[in-house]
Amino acid sequence: MEYIIANFIQINLSTALQVILLGFIGGVLSGFIGSGGAFFMTPGMMNLGVNGVVAVASNITHKFGKAMVGSHKHGKAGNVDKKLAAYILGTAIIGIQIAVAINSFLFKGASGHGVAKGAGSNLYISLVFAIILSFVAVSMLKDVLGSSKSGSTDSGPSRKIVDAMAKIKLPPVIYFKVADITVSLWVLMPIGIATGYLAGTIGVGGFIGVPAMIYVLGVPTAVAAGTELYLAMFMGAYGALSYAFQGFVDIRLTMLMYLGSLIGIYLGVYGVKVVNERYIRMVTSLIILLCVISRAIAIPMYLRQLGLIDIDPAYDVYFNMTSKFFLFFSGISGCLLILINVIRAYMQRRGIQKTLRVVKSTAE
């Protein structure tokens, strides 16, 4: 990969279009799933040759601005619990700091140049990515399939964990008005730290934050998504500042991602309004699983670059290509599924104009 300066790659028209496409797909998925989109964009950029830490830094910076716009919109709809966000944020900063320190250490502490220099950080990010998101996807899929077996057509998320957590009443127990939940601070803290750590490590905070708020705290889905965006704005600002201070933010990637993502988000959010909840969770979990496979395929390549396993470097191309294929397959197919529903709903909405009126001949 050709570098224009330090850690920043040369961007030609093809690369730019691919980043815009990544942004668009990430935006659609993010608007639809309600959390991040970074799970697609970060590895996508890594597949384009961007160093893992630069991809994360540029993405977290992109997320900061995006969350600012999104949370403003959610705020108007009454979906933001600022008090809950403030409590999670307090602990999330610790998580971000841990993540930035580990990433910087792995990148700057590594020997070698160019690709090899970033291999440690790439491996670490890929491993965290694969482990955490496998867990999220499998749990989500299990939940969806479980509700299918029970024959329920519109059942909400599982409440097992919420029920268990509700029993913990260790003071201070706090009431959050907008989310309408009462929860112990000791339940909130680990969620905040985990959200911050993942946001700082793989640029994916919402994937833990939103499900945790829904499945652990019992926050309504819309409020969880709105609060997460509000939270992401501050975490993104903090993460962006930290990474920018280290010199890892590629502003061009951030700006190119915006070109696709902000349009994509609107379409994804529109999709949420018109598709039933179980379908949303099913599509989401399948997309994440495919992304995990994509990242897992790239792991042997990073292990070789670190000298931990012995594989012919010529195979890197195949690893990269297969990884890229799975990533783009998951993103594009998921995005297409969502867009088909959006278009269908758009046409249907234009057609909805129907009031059936029946007046009885004899009033009783």
Added chain:
Amino acid sequence: MPIVLITSPPPHEMGHALAQNLADDTGWPQYSRGQLVEEAHAHGIKLSRLETSIIKSPVISEQLAREKELYLSFVTDMLCGEIENKNLIYSGRSGHLLFPGVRNILRVGLGVPIEIRINNASKKLGMPFEKTQDYLKYLDEDIEKWNHYVHREQASDRSNYDLFLNLENLSLANASVLLQKTAELTDFQLSDKNLSLLEDLHLAARARLHLARNKETTGLNLGIRARDKVVTVTYMPRQESAATSISQALDSLEGCRENLCTMAETNILYIQEQFNPKTDDLGQVTQLAKRWGAAVELIRLVPKEEEAGSSLEDLRAEPLSANGRNGSTYTGGVEDDGPEINTDDGGLSETLEELVAMGRSAGGYTVAGAGREIINAVKENNNYSLVILGNLFLSKGPQASTRLTRELGLTLHDKLRTPVIDIKELKSEFLFGKAQAFKLVMFTLILVCIYGLVFNFQKPILNVIGGNLHEQWKWAAAFGLAIFVPVVAYIYGTVSGLLLKLIDID
């Protein structure tokens, strides 16, 4: 002939005893929650599942919301069916919250000393004192959750009671006498207007149960209202095939003289004092409704002090049918003896007709009062994506009107948890006009300039944010980025939002 609703804390013995005393003294029919629960089970209402879900978690699925509506409809139907000669005594854990919006009903709360409660519960359950104390504490919390979810109220809110009796210094017999005397006051005799409201609640409840029991319409998520014997149902587009079945099912519903079925993904509540179907305002509202696939529900809000000839107890929601026939509105002054009755409904019926013709009607009616009265009128069917406040408090000066409208908006937003917007902001927030077109062009130009600059001067810019210059200007570079990025996001977010608004996607 009154209706008395008694709420008592668990284990409810005192409430039931008081209700029994009152029934013995007066001969009025008496009903308790225990009887209702038995009946509900007998009719297949899964009350225990609903209770468990509400108590354990606030995350309620569509299915549970439907069960809640079914349960409330069942309770309303049962109790209204029991009201003989307009009187009834009911005792339960949140009885005073039944029949929301209907006045002339005596809503009574009982304060029972904790020692008596523990003793009663301990005897009943055979539990030791300490365990019973904990048991009651948790039970109180569970009932609070129930009230919060099912009735959207707090039991501790004393404004929901007409009378609160502390049984610490009052015997049951005397409390019963007190209730009987209070219930006989004219304030607690159902006026025709409130009786009509009660009948509407009953009709809506029967309509819901009727549709739930019909094999073609069972399991649908429906919004159901009844006003002046007109039942309005809104259903989701995915349930389109059931539309005719809904209408046909309602055709056989006793007491329903007209039914309106509107397909809608959501509802928009439009509150105004004077409606006019020819104004731009309504055009904007329907334009938005079309874009969102929404039905529009109208409320004509009449401030209390402006309703001529009405006493306080008359200031309740006035029924109005979808075709504008106002059932029993007293207009004051000399009544016409001809068939035409002067019913100035502030343009509501005309506007409603217009909405029906457009296929966007979710019904409409008049409410006298302000925030609390509106909430009581709509809280059972709260499926709104947006509340629009039009011209309100017209008799006040412009500043007072603005202030009162803003306060009303805050109250509605707080209670209904739905975005509330002033009609004047509707265009700029949700629709596309000249101002939006100008903004789109300007922001696009700015955006092109920013992107042009960054991509034409990549090397020096990257040098500052991550190259050699970055080492000297670390903090400046970091803060510069932190300011620059949200500006770009805001500008591009506005451009993309406006573009999508232009093609009706939002």
